[in-house]
Amino acid sequence: MLGGAGVLLGVAAAPAQAAEVAYATECIPPAISGLPPVQGTTKVEITAPAEAKVGDEVEVVWKFVQAASKNPNILDLEANTVQPTGTLKAAGAQTADIAMQGPRENPPIPKNTDMRLSDMKGKLKLTAPGEVSLTPGAYNINVNKPISTDTKCSPKETVKPAATIKVTDGSGSSGGTTGGQPTVVPTLPTSLPTGVPTSVPTGTAGPTPSESETGGDDGGTSTGGGTGGGDGGQTDFTGKEVQVPYECKTPIGDKEATSPVQINAKKDGGSFGLTVQFKKSVMDSPADIPKDSVKPSMEVALGGADKGTVHVEGPTNAEPIKSGDPIEIPDLKGTYKPGASGESTLSPGVLTIEALGTTTTCTPAKTEVSLTLDTSEQASGASGGGSAGGSAGGSAGGSSTDGGLAATGAEDQGSLKALGLVAGTALLLGGAVFTFMPGRRVR
Template identity: 70%
Template sequence: MLVGGAGVLLGVAAVPAQAAEVSYRTECVPPPISGLPPVQGTTTVAVTAPAAAKVGEEVEVVWTFVQAASKNPDLVDLPANSVQPSGTLKAAGAQAADIAMRGPRENPPIPKGGAMVLSAMKGTLKLTTPGAVTLTPGAYAINAMSTDTKCAPQEAVQAAATINVTPADGGSGTSSPTPGPTGSGSPSPSPTGGPGPSGSPAPSGTPAPTTSGQTDFTGKEVQVPYKCKTPIGDKEATSPVQIDARRNGGSFDLTVRFKESVMDSPAEIPADSVKPSMEVVLGGADTGTVHVEGPTNAEPIKAGDPIEIPDLTGTYKPGASGESTLSPGVLTVEALGTTTTCTPAKTEVSLTLDTTQQPGGAAGGSSSGGSSSGGSAAGGSAGGSASGGGLAETGAEDDATLKALALVAGTAVLLGGAVFTFLPRRP
């Protein structure tokens, strides 16, 4: 096991650092998608901190994993720089505080069954009270390939370091404890997070037949609950999606946008390896679907770089006259020879258009393009009728946004980490 270096940032009067190790029984809970039960292991941690400092100083403390709770299971090789630890260090005694700790996403390649190699975590504590301040490791989480394994002590843990805090010369020593600079106040941060504000970019939902000269139509951003079938199992997620249109004769050029920012890539992704597409569902006066698709990734995506969902585009030729609705439909992601299909649990109307029937239009079937003349359009409107596709509304409380293609691609490169967890040590 690689033991990360431990440096300490001290105030002017702080004395050299001291470090101590503690071991404790640990239960680690794998990500739900893995289908694996909680497992038991032993964690050994070294905590480095200044032996003494003064009130008012902000000191840096370092948590080094001497031994993780277990090895990498025999499921997937973890690429270099794909694993990131975070956790909470408990300060007690003269001063009580939870110190948020986080390490960089730095690790060598870890083969199946290999020893887990976790980077050293750092955090800061502002000293407020004279006396002995003890530092004790608490719960921690390991993020690998966009999933979290959460680990918690199963016994009382001994203090790993003590800082002797003396009064500051002329200082009040009454500052409030300040957590570490990482901004993480939780020992088990979720890679997924909430769906974010939806905003209100859409215009009025009332069709306006007098806007015959209008060419661009902005849809309403809707939260779409997806039920995804991936090569490694089922997944539910909610994604904010918006459908916009531009009049092109009697047809409309559609653009489907995934509005939420996407996750960082958990591994190197080759160029031209991931391609998304969707079937936009028609309703109201019109029926059928419109196929839209996006380009493959033109450039390789480095591990740690953000993954962007490209705009999906296609052409809608109306098959009926009247008010026709457009809703996000089945999303398909092809990646490295695998296919993942995500079906909305319910219909969410993003855009309503005032359409004029065109020869060979979409009514009663599918449409992938075409152009003609005539037609008028109205602004986007909100909707939410039950889907006719056979999937009832589930009301799932999965508040994770659809984390772009890495969540749903279902490839070994992108989703192998979904089954990352700890396994008991073997003899």
Template identity: 55%
Template sequence: MSAAGVVLMLGGAGILPAAGPARAAEVAYDTECLPPPISGLPPVRGTTKALITAPAEAKVGDEVEIVWKTVEAASRNPDVLDLGEDTVKPTGTITLGGAASGTLTVTGPRQNPPIPKNSPMVLPDMKGRLKLEKAGEITLTPGAYTINVSKPLSTDTKCTPKETPAAGATIRVSADGGSSGGTSAAGGTSTSGGSGSSGGTTTSGGTTTSGGSTGGGGQTDFTGKEVAVRFSCRSPGPATIASKVTVDARRNGGSFDLTVRTAKGVMDSPAPLPAGALKPSMAIGIGGADSGTVTVTGPANSAPLEQGKPVDLPDMKGTYRPGASGRSTLTPGALTISVSLGGSPIVIPCRVEGAVEASLELDTTRQEGGAAGGGGAAAGGGSGGLAATGAEDEGALRALALVAGTVILLGGAVFTLTPWARLRR
């Protein structure tokens, strides 16, 4: 079966009219949501209720709109902060089946009514567009979704199914008006088509399917796939960083020693820095059978850095101790750059923009004290959801909210008085 090409285009412009009425069926499934790694809170379990709508009938060559309406999110806004109007933005993943395979990313606008403390999360509808290039029936199944909250800090809550959801909609695709040579992406978004074998395959448009190398048997070293990541950083760092990232692993008993590599010259040094001043770390997201994050850290720069010259980040290393048995994925996450100049370090958090493919898939065996949703060692500046946790023990989250508010109020003064500012003079 050929991989399905999926293209996400926000808004509704250019959508072809459907040949039949829309089909919709509410789907409910057990879901686990991960709170912010920096909160130290455990995962939250709840039920997601999603309504998927799509044309009942279409033709090969049509590009149709798919809509995900979240009837009920898996958790509530805890009794910590009132969420303001238009601060919540969801992104979801729909699995394609039948005459197509792969995934479709759907995105909602940052649009919501005020959400008081201890009340249900209200999410806007998510939409995406799917180009149909093969006749047959295509099923659409809701799956994982991410809730981004922009204030008081920009954070992501990642929610994943803990059971296999039922299909939410079906499209009957006829061969009229088009070829049946398989479904391909108009713009080249990634599909999951592979089974996790090393390297994956390549879809039309030049992107590589998720998969990476699998751990198993007597194999010791596992080479990950190079994946593209775009980071959005806070001042005084660069506005954005775009890089290719690779996650490699070496089996060490029941655990894995990780090595994370980035492309050369990922950023320009904003100031002249002495040797030993700049140090990177990254939060590696764990998915599949396992969940949580693992922090990998690189050594400080060995040579002085010139202002305006490209900076090569060193390889970052850490240890992944599995918390579950099965196939687990490792995906590049939030990047943190720490600059130390003798006093308190200047921390530059860089969060991931958009969806990122897994770099590596491993066969794992549960280890005592392993990840299993606990998040491993959380990286500073990592992403996670502030508002959609619903956890009962909210002391740490309350403290986080207080600190967040203080940072917002004092942030301008802090950055004005840091050694970084003095470096730029």
């Protein structure tokens, strides 16, 4: 084989050799992901000239026959987003670390399929006669979308040389032999992320609270029991802060956490503008996050006289968020149009976070009423109209996600800091998965 596989530069090319080696490998996901180390098997083919002489600069090629694991069942990776780099160890007549790098070239890699890494190349200047063995070492996998992340993989056993170059002193004397080592039969790879990110946080998950301005004016408020019917002209109603135990379904497993949440309302005719706030929590972004990447929403559960849900949501982040900066999530807003007359309760319901193509859904383990309103039935309102869709059931306001009336109007960016995305950001081989960890209450 001449040319790309093994080229002897500066002299006539000698026949190339290609040999495989397999070794147990541990891949460390980026800290942002919170994922545990991945154990798998890497299978590599090294191609190099069989012979060369002192002073020659030779090119060697590292081909990934098998990566340590598959792309997990999280995100499809786009074409040309993955780039490997690594170190090839030279030993024997001379010792050196050969820097290897492959182009950012890969076909689309669907979820739960084998990783496809490009061939890496490097050059070695030969300095002494004898045999020079070539042994693959640690390597890194970088994914540049949606943000740049690295997964570091290293051997967990002594790796056998994959190829040997016979180096002469120019007179034909070397005393070396050529040939690679026999292939070691690899174990089956895991289906965990290779190079993880393949992204995105261990630890318990669930929304962390955030800091926000209280909704409503000072003109007459009621905590957890405001009335909107015979209210004597009251228009602003402040709910009480309730501790909501969330059970979250995330792309990397089930998580649980409790968050303090408050629902406020402002009466407008027969309807109410709702504002849902996640209370203060201290947290910074664990990585650079592009603009328009995070979209939160909730189905507020109705109970008491009324039934159904009210959809509230916040806008996506208008600007990129730099690593270390606070993540600011706006208040979630929507419009509640009553479908029944009487005392109606409002409780935090199912929370959804859409982030970079992934979805995390958190459902309250139990209902906690934050606000009670005195309501008057409106045409096509929650309980009786098609816009409500379904029934939340229960006088306490169940957590059904059926329905969803509501014109949302979440243009305002409140001062909410962090909806608990701190260690809840998982970046899996270029994908971002948002989960949550319990936040500490700050008072």
